[in-house]
Amino acid sequence: MDGGDGDALMQRLQAGAARVEATLEALLPASSAPYAKVIEAMRYSSLDGGKRLRPFLAVESAALFDVPEARALRAGAAVEMVHCYSLVHDDLPAMDDSDLRRGRLTAHKRFDEAIAILAGDGLLTEAFAVLADSATHPSADVRIALVAALAQAGGKDGMVGGQMVDISPDRHDLDLDGIKTLQALKTGALIGFSCQAGAILGQASAEDRARLTGYAADLGLCFQIVDDLLDVTSTAEDLGKPAGQDIEMGKATFVGMLGVEGARAEAERLAESAAERLASFGPRAQTLRQLTRFVLERSN
Template sequence: MSENSASFEARLKASAAAVETCLAGILTDRTQADEIARPAPLLSAMRHGVLNGGKRLRPFLVMESAAFFGGDRQAALRIGAALECVHSYSLVHDDLPAMDDDDLRRGQPTVHIAYGEANAILAGDSLLTLAFDIIAAPETNLTDRQKTELVLTLARASGIGGMAGGQALDLAAETSAPDEAAIVTLQAMKTGALIRFACEAGAIIAGSSADERRLMRSYGETIGLAFQLADDLLDLTADAKTMGKATGKDAARGKGTLVSLRGQDWAETRLATLVEEAAALLEPFGARADILNETARFIANRSH
């Protein structure tokens, strides 16, 4: 591992630890203003669904994108935690028998296995709601305008035109194989939309210009494509122990991916091109963009 890679992974781990601490502090049995009670089984299921390790890549992108433009680190940490709640809710629901029917997530039993289907549904619902609570809360030191923009942008990335819509397309793909254009759309919604939000959120937190927001959107879209392509490659080549979840399920279900359509060699070449495209977007910033460039390389080359 190169010195740059080791430094990057240490930075990623430190960020993940900060996010974990932030989320653990939010998900206590202490009620907030206007809350009546926090039922223990539901709280436990939520904690199981979100406090389960992981790279916390999406919050990392929020924090690094905000730092790139000089945004407040603590506000970025809280927005990153909110985004992780949305991401975790999606995993809790995706793992349900009615969706992907998975028993394992990050090497641990999925929420519906550990706590039952009803609690898993409620835990997902509550994590999604909590995300917007975190953004709007007075502890998040941003202006009302910034909070409104973050709420709207995250809602659009999460809902029918983003992640949830992408999951609907993914379910439909099990019975009717999509063509390449449809796969690109599905993946941009299911996976790419939250990664795009993570990068744009940093610019919002920093009060950046419209041009800077557009730049970070483009960067986020590019690395979002890389993330899903790398994920599809891992589904083909990695084992369940390495991944901490079942692998090979897309192929088993006959679900089309760009890797299955174009092949492994094409996917690896395309990944390298996407890393170059991300670097080209940030080239005007020189060394200031080193961490974001390293992030793109990490996404493309990760092994789990």
């Protein structure tokens, strides 16, 4: 990415993350209620960390259709809640058994397993309350469409289904197509919703929604390939989480199938394909195009 473009995108990402943080803070205020500990754990698991890529995609895709940013931020906060819930549960001893997330203790290490489970449950449930609120969009039809789309992306036919495949004994024997299917569910589905959320809020045409669906599919797969690359080329200090876990657990990965150079070439191809899918949006989609390079070139 050109230095000037890269700097401008980083500034936009940082500003966007700050606005998402403020939205999450407002939606998840601290409490002194008898159940305050679970709210503390929800806040710990969703505030002060992460790239906020998914809400950024929601806000930028919504901007293509002139959606008020306040509405897009609520949709972005909802998908970030679901993403953060998934991380809390993924880190549990029954799943990946991780001690670190975003450079600090995972929720079950900071609190305990029971509170971490409840915090994840709370974040998941709150996400749908946010989307169902009229502050997200005055049209009930639009809100229902958002709820249905997030349920699809986060449920058995999306992220949950992908996680099931990931912990299955068959995970070790997946071929390349199987890995692509797994990652399209586990990682790609929420990225897909993030792009679709903007189109749903903007009541966009079927053609424009299809373009964003294709963009998200390519971007999500590129993101996961880069994740696999970082898992074998970076340190835990760089990543803010354990490195090399997939290799230690014997999981089939893109790097294992394609090698480091083959995986990099495939990630590059997907980044270019994602950018090309936005051609019809013209200059309005410049930030989304630049984001493909950010995903490709990221270091954590």
